[in-house]
Amino acid sequence: MLKLFCALILTLLSYFLSGQGFENKIDSLILTEFNEANVPGGVFLVAKKGKVIYRKAFGRSNLELGTDMATQSIFQIGSMTKQFTAVAILMLEQQGKLNVNDPVSKYIADFPNGNNITLHHLLNHTSGIKDFTKMKSISDIAQKQMSPMEMVGFFKDEPVDFQPGEKFEYNNSGYVLLGYIIEAVSGKTYEEFIKEHIFDKAGMQNSFYATDRKIIKNRAYGYHQKADGYVNKTIINFSVPYASGSLMSTVDDMFKWQVALKGNLLLNEKQTKKAFSKSRLSNGEMIEYGYGWHLKEINGMESREHGGSIFGFKSMGVYIAEKDIYVIGLSNCDCNSPTQIVRDIAGLF
Template identity: 35%
Template sequence: MNKTNDVPERTQRLNEYSQYLARKGDLNGSVLIAEQDQILMSQGFGQANMEHHVPCTPKTKFRIGSITKSFTAVAILLLQEKGLLHVQHPVATYLPTYPHGDRITLHHLLTHTSGIPCFTNLDDYNNTLKSPSKLEDTIARFRELPLEFEPGTQFNYSNSGYVLLSYLIEQRSGVDIATFIQQSILEPLEMMDTGYDDARSILSHRASGYEMSGGVTFHAEYIDMSIPSGAGGMYSTTEDVYKWDQALRKGQVLSPDSWSRMTTPYLEDYGYGICVMPDQINGLVDTVMGHAGEINGFLSDYRHYVQADLTVIILSNLTSTSPAELSKQWTKIVLGEELDTYHIPDAIS
């Protein structure tokens, strides 16, 4: 298939393929695909609440998991722009009693190179999910653990680093992280359908999270959303994530220097709260910026192809979905690369 500039045709193909995925049970959530600032598809598939048969729509709010890290990183950079901290300073500059704080910088926390063990990988993590946890209490779960390696020498994805960054944001800004993000980012960008989640609050258009095992779908295990904080505690919609993508790339949030720091690929192609990696489309190398997310009952994938100027966002409330794989297939449809045979339904072959 050759790429065509016929937007309706490509939109039809995207819709047909997505409907096919939904019928198979491989897609449950909301999807937004845009090229060169033109939205090709923004649609919901499947159920936001399966018990009440509430369909997913572009307005459905999903927990976005680790896409939250991009907001946390931006908050740190905004505080740096205000002179309230610096990413190259050691943690001990702001938290003098933190173990190994003289060797760990904020840059290490942002890039997962601190050596601090990830608390969500600890043996007792599943026993702590249901109880509210202050940031200080969550940090206490890992602060005395030995480092896994010398800071800056290796990459090991660690939610602990972003929880510690959340605490630093609160200490340096004087307000809780949810308030800082709301006032400094969400309100200026008019991202009215994004925020920090709290299961006790009534939130319109909130999706329920589901898992699947042995062909049976069931409610995901409860997690108190105070635990993930700046590592994964936010909710959003596909439309708001698209606003976020555009605002970052168009310089509406950060200074050019801060954006450059954020999007520099360090170890393992990880920047500040965002991945920056090479990919191949139609035999040409492109740069992809984005992040995936996973939290009880929810999966997400957000990616922007820089040279193609293509953004693909999927937020799902069913963990049997494969967002990264689906994003690749939608990208192939938009840019004219042939789908693998087993991905092609009869309707669009």
């Protein structure tokens, strides 16, 4: 009995120490970038098989008030918004209200080349439509309140970069169009649809359509880094990035999002598979993008990943289905990217 007891104690001690070692490895990866106390920072979460095994905050959430970052801090997630837009489209398809093979002209009759551009092309960045973030005139509207139709009108008559299906080229305009279509089909605003059909269903109580005016408890403030120090982020009107980049969330809510996707809470298995399936260009070449996710590999294992960047914030999330590992990192300075750190953490597994 004594030998058994000692063996058990040694096993538990070994498990505890290996856990500590693993935590130290994660810490060391994060501290390569987020290694100062009195500057903007970030929050990181790691979950394995549905359970959080690491959650830590680094740096400051507000430099002027000197408040520390907290694990429940709320960040703008930038282009990770596209995951939610893509799933919203698939939800509407599941309800029989649209089809991803529908042409854009079905929803905007006068859209140039709209008979040949499908929702599928918008979802996987193969439409060829001009990306509005690359237009020089973007500064003219960056702080204006724009309706979804006004945003579409801003870029719709621009010359195309290529014909639909010819190339993969990351494109924010396509997701603005998808936001407009979500509103047209559902009869709700994009903000209302995402809250009612995704945030509320997944229990994401600390996720919102971004705003600089509403009081949001635990908000992390965004910063830029200049040669002489940090400055507050550039102000934009969130009706401009809209369905391509205007959501806010926490690491715990983003984990709830992953759990909801894995458990088919929001989509059935068939629709979920569409989001995570690679597609081919017109020349037969396979692209590493589904609907709202990059589909890559980390250490030989398939990964679903996406990052985001918007004034003052950067974000990155990776899911390894084979190991049921989810890693998410959120930063409140666009000078600090969590992208490689998150991928390296996932690689530890």
